[in-house]
Amino acid sequence: MIKSLSTEDTLENAGLTEEEQQLFCNARPKQYEPYPIKAVEDFANWARANSLWILAFGTGCGAIELRPLMTARFDANRFGVAGRPTPRQSSVFVIGGYASVKTLKRIIRSYEQMQGPKFVIALGICPVNGGMYFDSYNTINQFDMYLPVDLYITGCMPRPEVLVAGIVELQKKIKQGRCDGANRYIENFDWYKANQKKVIKNWDMPDYNW
Amino acid sequence: MLERLQREFGVTDINELKPGLTSLKVARDKTETLIRELRDREGYTHLNFMTVIDYIEDGIFTIVYMLHNYDNKDTLSIHVDIGRDGEDMVSIHHLWAQAWTYQRELREAYGIRFPGSPRLDEDFVLEGWDQIPPMRREFDTKKFSEERFGHREGRSSEEPREHMKVNLYPNRGGDEQ
């Protein structure tokens, strides 16, 4: 297949074979602006903040802390939090602690498949600096080098109460319009990609997983 | 039984670690026949796991097969020494189908080859690993981690022993024994 020259709008997708190139979209993601009318944007942010759909993807040991959220004791439903099994419909990605390189690849893929605005909560200390896995050959040390993080909840492991507090904090941030991680990702797309590719050696997916 | 094994397979270093767990050592070439004998004749039908101990000082890998007999609740730990530098090992995937998963893991983590084992060279946990196998003791994982994954400033780590002494058991003040 003859591929048009790499321009601003298309990605190279060098990780794919020629046959696979046509099966994946190679468009470069774009930033989105806030709505031109401030009131609309505020309203939208309010709606987004009160309807946080968490992607049901347990990426580390923190996944176990997410489960009690839905129980009678914590009842995150009150805050409009719900689990969603597909990234297409989710708006919050909770990174549950350490992320191994293998998982990171899946995290990136799922994150990119989520539709903006989307938010990332990094749970525990591991995404911050590696935590107890700081010297592991297989676990990344700084999660925000690979994906933008909107909110950190540290601890090893944070209790669900903290998680609830974090969600409330995230809602505040969203309402204030300060959660622009998705846009930052696009803005520094090349930097993030370079970092990602530095650790993920078998890059057999398109550069952006639409 | 152990005597018979000694006689027929030249098993050495028989050690009863605790009741119901005995370790023994066998030569590389006799491993497969020994394990087959144990599985088919002696009732050690379960392969608990297989793993490797890296004796970098002696230049050997000790491969450990843990077999279990459900009838008399006895476990045998079979040790096989192989050379550390590229010597390959007999595959037992035809005895237990799950063995090839272990062998794949050992290949990835230690670089030990098991000729004939299926899907041996596929990535297991590490996708796209481009260094020496990470579980070999000569691999400096901290250095690798800092080079590859970076290091966030401001991190302080404590020596656990010191930390516990100071914070958790201040009264015992360092007197060991």
Added chain:
Amino acid sequence: MVSSFFSDILLHPLGIYVLALGAGFLIPLFDRAHRGSAVLVFFAALAGMVAIAGLNLLAIVNGAPSIDIETAGIAPPFSINLRFGLLEGGFVLAVNTAALLAAWHCLPALRQHASALLLFLIMVMGINGMIMTRDLFNLFIFIEITSIATYALIGMERTGSVLAAGFKYIIATSVATTFFLLGTIFIYYQVGTLNIDDIIVHADLIQGPIGFIATLFVLTSLLIELKPYPANGWGLDVYETAHSGIASLISVGVSAGVFFAIYKVLPLMDSYLTSIAFIGGATFLVSNIIGLKQDNARRLLGYSSIGQMGLLTLALALLLQLEASSQLVLVVGGLFINHMLAKAGLFWLAGIIDRSQLKDWCAIAQRPGLLLLLGIMMAALIGLPPFPGFWAKWQLVMILAEGGQYLWIAVVLIGSLLEAAYLFRWFSHARGTDNNSMGDSSTDEVPPQAVVSLAQQLPVAIATLLLFVIGYVMALAMNIETPGMFLPLLAGFALWLIDGIRGRLKALAMLLVVGAGGYWLTNDLDGINRLFSYLLVGGGLLVSIAVMYRNDDRRGFYPLLAVLLLSLAVLLRAKTSLEFFFGWELMTLSSYLLVTLGRNGVKPALNYLLFSLASAYFILAGFALAYAASGSLLLSDLGNSGDSIGLIFSLLAIGFVIKMGGFGVHIWLPGAYAEADDDFTALLSAVVSKAGIFGLVLIAANLGVQSDIGLDPTYVLGWIGILTATFGALMAVFQEDIKRMVAYSSMGQLGYIVTGIALMSHLGWVSALYMTVNHFLFKGILFLSIAGIVLRTNERMMYKMGGLIKNMPFTFVFTMIAIIAMSGVPPLTGFGGKWMLFNALMDKGWYFIAAFAFFSSAVAFLYMFRLLQTVFLGQRKLEHAQLREAPAILLAPQFIMIAAIMVISAYPRLLLDPLSAAIDPWISNTLVWEGFALQTQYGYWNAPMIMAVVGGVWMVPLIILLLVSLTMKIQKVEQFNIVYAAERPHRPEDTHFAYNFFAHYDRAIGFLVRPRATAFWNAAVEWSHTLASSLRVFYNGNGQTYALFILMYFVAMVLFNGGLGS
């Protein structure tokens, strides 16, 4: 002087003998000089015999008296006399013609021995004598002459099996003729004369045990000569081993002579007519059953030959019994001529091709000319139009029905069906069962083809021509509306002549011919026939436009298609049941041949043909009963059939339902639909299946309504229809092959129509006709779409496709609309049909049928969605990335039909008013219109409003979505950009969920659709084969046994007819 010599001697029937004997003397003489000149004399003599017979017959037909030849100058009864009347003349001419052609055929063998030429002439002369003589002893002489000459000719080829067969032949015939002589002596003893006419006059003198024995001996020995079952093993061996020319002459010539001899002595045999009929019938039936089992072409022909003679005997006896001797010429003569030409032709073909095993006959798979001849011969033999056998069989069945001989009708029809089974099995072999018209036939192993010169084909070709001519003459005699009825054949022939030109040009010519012909045939129709003419002829033409998408050679396709479409017009035009049946059979034959042209169409086509013939025979039986009951052939008189109306309706309905693939008799349908050419499948489903509906409507109208009685069969028919719908849908769900799936779907959709017709109410009929139109539209679209898909992907398994929406958007949209129209989802056409059907069902009180209708329309969703999902949606295969849209010529008819669907959906009144008007003559209108809304007793249906509302509620969200889309960045993504549980798909094949799509459904209720019907029919085939082998036990190949059988046959005859005591 010279001229009187010619007219008196040479052109006198006696000249036949003069020529034969004279040539007999001359041949050895000339042979000394030159073999070629002897052959010349031989042919001159034969030609002379033909000419004499022909000229004399012509004279008699033109009114001359029959010629009596008196030998020795003394009037009978004191001398031997010969007679040359109308019947004799016909037989003699036929036999001599056949002999001439046979001589031409086996010339290479004959010219090796001068004596063979001589013997051949003697044999023909013997047969002539058997036909013409009026003297019993003289008859014996001629029989003996013929026998001996035949025996000698059989022995011409000196191989072991031939000699053994010949020996058995001479033993058997000697035993038989001995009895004949005995019988003759006894008769002479009692009557004192040998002249047959005299004996008949003094028949009362033949009495007592001696008379009984005498007549029985004469009769039985003649019958034995006809090789009745089971005393016919010797005959079969001869047929199998003798030279094909000789065998053909035995089969048609000698048999004709003997048959005529029986005819001559029959006046003496009044009391034996039942036995004769029984012998004939049993022989016909059993020979054809055993024929099923044959793998050897010649032996198969032998069985067929014996069977046909059985049929002739049966017909003769029954006609005399029913005192319908005025029809003898038409029925027996027709059957005889038909048998003679067709069977001789087949023997000659068998001789030319020279392959004994049936499966080796694929040697002519690539020889269209030979295949054509073979096909025509077989069609003629089975009694398909327009050949003489068709008319004769029709007449025979009618007469039998009139006489109340229903059992014999069954025998005749079952036997014919069996005969068709093995003959067309043979044809299938010849056609080559693995025939690939997609163009990659080069990879197949083509078996070595038979090499046949034109000269060798000449006798067969002449026989074919004669069949056509005589068929036409008989049609004239039957008062058939010619040439209208023959137009399909003429058109087919004309197109066949130009079959050599390029594909699209041929198609264009075909369209023009069918268009003109169809218009000419149907422009003066009215009422429901006119409605169907739009559908069948107009619709057929519309769908046929699509055939131009292929530009390859397609030998035979276009002529046959023209025949098919025009035969539909003939069907519509039919005023009498005979014309209807003529059109019906023509349609059956042409559509069968068209199916065989498909990729692997030969085997399914055979199934199709057999079921179609069975259907045709049910229809024939029904018409016959109606004729017997009402005394009229007019279709409009069907209703005057009195008490038997229920039975007639049932028979006809069974026939039509088989043709539509009703529940239980549907097994031909998927195969035929799937394996026919893709564009032809569209025609088959969209158009040809409507012929069955037309038939049903016809009988429902003429029988059900006119008779004005509540018909119970209609309730059964209603259930059959709905079960067809349900099981058709269920079976469609589990198909992997796209064409099979839509074929089953077609079957299911026709089921609703059957139910609608069975309702016998105005609303029911309107719904049925409405659904008929709708079915034409959506099935035409679907099959044409599929043709496009198959053309592009070269694939029929749905799981091997996927994602084609991106390559074939138009095809997708058309298919989708067709499927919505099929499913009954408002606002498209399907809803109206379902709504009316449901209303009519509720009105009638058929509640459970209504529930089934509901269920089956829900099940239909499963396969409809699957079609769209697995073919157009989902993951596209890598190799399909570059596919193009289907050709425009395929899309054009679809587009027209889509437009029709849309218009009818919005304004169903455009369609409903004419439908209602067409039904009005039978059932008064019950449709109540209030504005645009149709009202029934239960509900109402305002189609334009529904269309408007649906359009509105569809457009508003779309506009909103479009507006919302403006605020978003929407990225068009590719097929692998899916959420795949955080992984990525690796190949389209393992990401496309398509194979065994409804596995869970299969687990739940799949047990309902295990192929029970197929198993049943397989068991039936198995059973008939077992029967055939058990009936074959008599044939052990031992001459002594055969002779013993003949003796036992006499004993059996004696016992059967009451023994000596009577």
Added chain:
Amino acid sequence: MIAEWIGKIGNFTLTLLIVTAYGLFMTAFIERIIAKVQGRIGIPYWQPVINILKNFFKRTAVSHGYMFYLGPVFRIAGGIGTLAFIPVIYGSETFSNFSMAGDLFLVIYFMFFGQLGMALGAGESGHPYSAIGIARGLSQMTAYEVPFALAVISIVIQYDTLSITEIVAAQQGGWENWTVFTNWVATLAAMLAFLGMTGYSPFDIFLAPQEIPIGPPTEFHSAYLSFMSLNRALFGATKLVLFMNLFFGGATGLLELMIKTWLIYMVAIVIGVSFPRFRVDQAIRFFFKIPTLIGIMSIVYAQMMLTS
């Protein structure tokens, strides 16, 4: 003529808004009840609305093709259309919608419209889970249609009409005239079918959020999802209205409508929270056994009623 149509459209828009709002409210209400049962507080009442708004406020989306784009449109058109053909409140011109266009039969068949369009849209996404979900959903649909059809036939026999308005009219004049009391067999069959129709447990395998992430709508998101959520509320409420009309005497006022539909809905909810999920083939077999038998009995019952 035009004024009449504008009036109709205006009235229908009003009905649509009320029914949708009611559907959304009821979704939340039921959620809260379930939460209470589990000892939680549960979602706020406006949560479904917020979710829909949130999805409308998404700023990015992907499209797999034109059929994918149109899928949600078909879906909601199916919901709106179905409502359009049902008279919501008996005797009210305002709430009679476009029920003069067709009868009960039209409504039943039009229900398929949205499902088919949606199925096609989901199919074009290319996701195998979508196809699996649809295959299961359609199979289950064929099964629960059987008792439902039988029940419908039964009441058509009973009331001798297919017009929903007339069926409701025949049930007026006191609770003892309701179909549920006059023809309880048909009602029972229909309510069993209703369980399958709502897609709650035990018949929710085709959504199966764990095994095949939420089935057919796997790939739908953003505004597409909003449409589908809206439709879920609307279509759910519409089905309730239909059942209320057919079996529970219809409604003469909004309050009656709400109480009755809520009670009908509670049937599905109570059964849904009490029973585990059927596998799809089990569900199909279930519907072909007892409910179908009851349906057949209901027809016999209706015929007996007529003759007696």
